Amino acid sequence: MDSTIQWIEYSTGNTVIHNVQLQSPQKYVEINQQAQDGEAYLAMTSRPGLTWQVARDLTCRGLFHDTGALNNSRSTAFRKIGLDVAVFAIAVDLGHIQSISTPVTWAVGYVRNPSIGYTTPNGATQDLMPYYTTRYPGVNISVAIDDFTSAFPDIQQKAIALDNAILRDASKISVQYADLVSLAARQTIGSLDTTVSTGSDGKPNASDVRIFMKDISSPTSTGRVNPVEKIYAALPLLLYLNASLVGPLLSPLLDAQDGSAGQPYAAQDIGLAYPKATGVRGAHNQGVEQTGNMLIMLYAHARFSGDGTLIHKHYDLAKRWSNYLVNNSLNPSNQLSADTEIRNSANMTNLALKGIIGVKAMAAMSRALGQHDDAQVYDSHATTLAASWESLALSSDRKHLLGTYGDEQSWALMYNLYADRLLDTGVVNQTVLESQTAFYKTLLSSSPKFGLSIANNAGGISNAAWLLFTAATVLDDDVRDGLINGVWTRASFNQTTGPFPDAYDSATGAIQGGANANAGSSFGAMFSLLALNVPNATIVAPPILNESTNSGDGGRKASVAIIAGAVVAGVTSMVLVGLGVWFVRRKRHRHILSLAERERTETPSPGHLSPYFFVRTPHPERRPPSTTSSSSSDVSVSESLEAIGSDNSLLPPSTESVVVPQNRRAGKGAARDEPSRPSRRSGLANPTPGPPPTPVAPRRNGTIPPSAIVGLRAEMEQLRRVMQDMQRETESPPQYTG
Known part of the structure; x- marks a missing residue:
């Protein structure tokens, strides 16, 4: 004023x-x-x-x-x-x-132009411009306004078509669910700024797209920049509309942490005062929470957009985070959840589950990049952690999951099960899902007016986002609809001031944070059920570069070449010696080499599939509607988005690419006896590890992948052992004299 x-x-x-x-x-x-x-x-x-x-x-x-x-x-x-x-x-x-x-x-x-003050990993500050400037040279806002007003009738029709497509999909679940979806999209999209950097010529760089989210849910906050748990909550909406949006939203977080040392877990955000994206803020006690969120979202982006750029570029960072989760997920003592209402609860079952799913997501990302050694390691860790988690998390009567290990009176909304269902990671088995669904049904029979609270120790506070995540994990439609009803009842409640909030009292509807609390971006979680039917895409990774195609970093490549050369030379020498001995003793020892060779090259059965090969089979009642109708209102969401102008402009440009099949069953020559994969709306068995490692070409900046070097060393060790066995058989037994 x-x-x-x-x-x-x-x-x-x-x-x-x-x-x-x-x-x-x-x-x-x-x-x-x-x-x-x-x-x-x-x-x-x-x-x-x-x-x-x-x-x-x-x-x-x-x-x-x-x-x-x-x-x-x-x-x-x-x-x-x-x-x-x-x-x-x-x-x-x-x-x-x-x-x-x-x-x-x-x-x-x-x-707002520039939109964001972005601090790069090397400490430089960039002024990032709105994305629309790439279409209007010279930042000519007048031309943009002309285009908008003159084309409004066409734009309006496309927007109506999109709304109708979304509501049609949501109405197949329930009328109440369609109402909630109607509220959610604008709150989430309104929290985002899509930006581009400028080149040395001052012109916007359309190939360098970054998206920033403002935390608008707290009335006292100046706005955290790219709050990880809020992006995680909004993920279903982003995947449903256009999964390529997730990449530019995660990129600033990933870039800021790629070269950081001393912090093995993921950051909470990249700034406390929007629109200043100043970078990560150092140590915090939400390590499992935010690291699990980042790995889940990183894999979800690749799985549903088909863009393997981020998992390729940030593979080492993802491994560092995964190793942290391996060591800290099962017993997250002294760790905090992003849910402030239950922060004082140690050994939180739900938090531990998120970390384990993060490890399983890392296995899937490793396999997508051909890093099969890593994939098998993380698969093994996830399987071990999941078994231990189940033994600790189940109540003594095995009827439900405890909110806190060992506390038989505790319970909580296990909303982190949603990531398991969304990504088909199979961490939690069907029996547990059935028991937990039945337990929710019992709780709902006496729940407060506005639905279940987050946990028994949450002070009666509900969270709309997590209730909708939970609704997408249950196996009973009546339970699903009961969870939806609590949120719908609060959304239609007009006896409190302020917007429909993220968190509220489950009995009175009172807004957490006071009447001035804002509606948050986490309402993208309302699309949780719709996102379950987003089809998988074939993951396409950038080309794996050979050393001859790179001119920079010669010292590093030279050292890599020396190491690789030494390994190969050692293998060659061992092979020559082994062949000499083999020719001498071929009749006696042929079976030894045969067994060794078979062990090295044997191919697993067709059932050895990794999570990114799973067939997405939507639940019959959630199956995306047919698009064969000629009615103008009966168009798919993807068709509506395409009509609006959604394209691949947000996807990083690619040239020659390495394509990793997302679905073996769809590929020519797939094994005919491969068992079908259960739907995410049915139970999922733990997947078996994928095929053994195969020779891998150099990746990222021309370096030899660690798994390739490990594989060569393993072959050297195998040959050495075969030779030792052969030598022992040719030696005379020792003689002892008394």
Whole structure:
């Protein structure tokens, strides 16, 4: 109210535009969640009978009241916002009409350019521009406004088609679920800024896309930048609309941590004061929570978009995080959950589960990149952890999962089961899912008005996002609908002030954080059930570079070449010696070499499939609707998005690529006796490890993958042992004398 504003009015010939901004803007500053460096626009398509005016409110309104028109003038007496309130008025005289051939189109917008102050991993600060600048050279906002207002009828029809497609899918689950989905998308998408960097020529770089999310759920927060647990909650919506959106959202988090040392777990965010993305904030006690979130989302992005760029680029970082989870997931003592209501609970069953799923996701990512040694290691760890977790987490009567190990009175919403269902990781077996579903049914029979709370020790606080995650994990539609009903009842409750919140009292509906709490981005979780039917994509990784194709980092490549050469030379020498001995003793020892060779090359049975080969078979009642109808309203979400203009512009450019099949059963020559994979809406057995390691070409920056070197060393050791056995058989037995 104390800030002086200034304004200007102008016309492009097609559109009349009012532009308003602070006279002294403060770059990257927000006060009470309001940017101090943005510009507001009010525009209307030019047409006969259009008039405008900028003046005091009483002046503009009085003139329009008396004459039905404005005088096309503007005051230049800039002043404080609350002093002699200025009105930016536009009016249209349509005359005596019964209908009009063209609509009266007007638009309101708010632009912050640059959008984000981004600190790069090397400490440099970049001003990131809005993504729309890639389509409008010279940052010509007027042209963008012209395009929007002139194309509005077409844009509106496409938006309606998208809404109808989403509601059609959601209505197949329930009417209440469709209502919740209707509320969610705008809250999540509204929290995002899609940006690009600028080149040395000052032009926007369309190939360098980053997306930033503001934590808008807390009334006292200045807005955390890319809060990991909020992105995790919003993941179903992003996957359902366009999985390629997830990559640019994770990239700033991944880039900021790639070269960091001393912190083995993932960060919570990359800044505390939006829009300043200043980088990670150091040590915290949500290591299992945020690390599990990041690995799950990293694999989900690759699995559903088919883009293997991130898992390839950040593979070493993902391994570091996975090793942390291997050592810390099962007993997450002194760890905090992102749910503030249950932070004091140690050994949280739900938190441990998230970490184990993260390890299993790492196994899948390793296999997708051909790192089969790593995949087998992480598969083994995940299987061991899952077995131990089940023994600790189940109640003594094995009827439900405990909220806290050993506390028979404890329970909690096991919303982290959702990641297991979404990714088909098979960490939790069907028997546990059935028991937990039955337990929820018992709880719902006496639940408060607005549904179940997060846990028995959560003070009666419900969380809409986690209730919808939980609804997507149960095996009984009545239980599913009961969980949905609690959230729907709170959404339709009009006896509290403020927006529909993330967290609220399950009995009274009171908003957690006070009446000024904002609706959060985590409402993307409302799409949890719809995301279960998003089809898998074939994961495409960037080309694996050979040393001859790289000109930089010669010292490192030279050392790699020396190591690889030494290993290969050692193998060659051992092979030559072994062949010499073999020719001498071939009859006697042929069976030894035969067994050794068979052990080295034997191929596993077709049942040895990794998670990214699973066949996605949607539950019959959740199957995506047919798109064969000719009705204009009966179009798929993907078709609607394509119509709106969704394309692959957010996907990193690729040239020659290594394609890793996502589904062996669909490939030509697949084994005919391969068993079908259960749906995610049915029980999932733990998958068996994938095939043994095969020779792998150098990857990332021309380096030899550790698994390839390990494989060569293993072959050397195998040959050495065979030779020792052969030598022992040729030696005379020792003689002992008394």
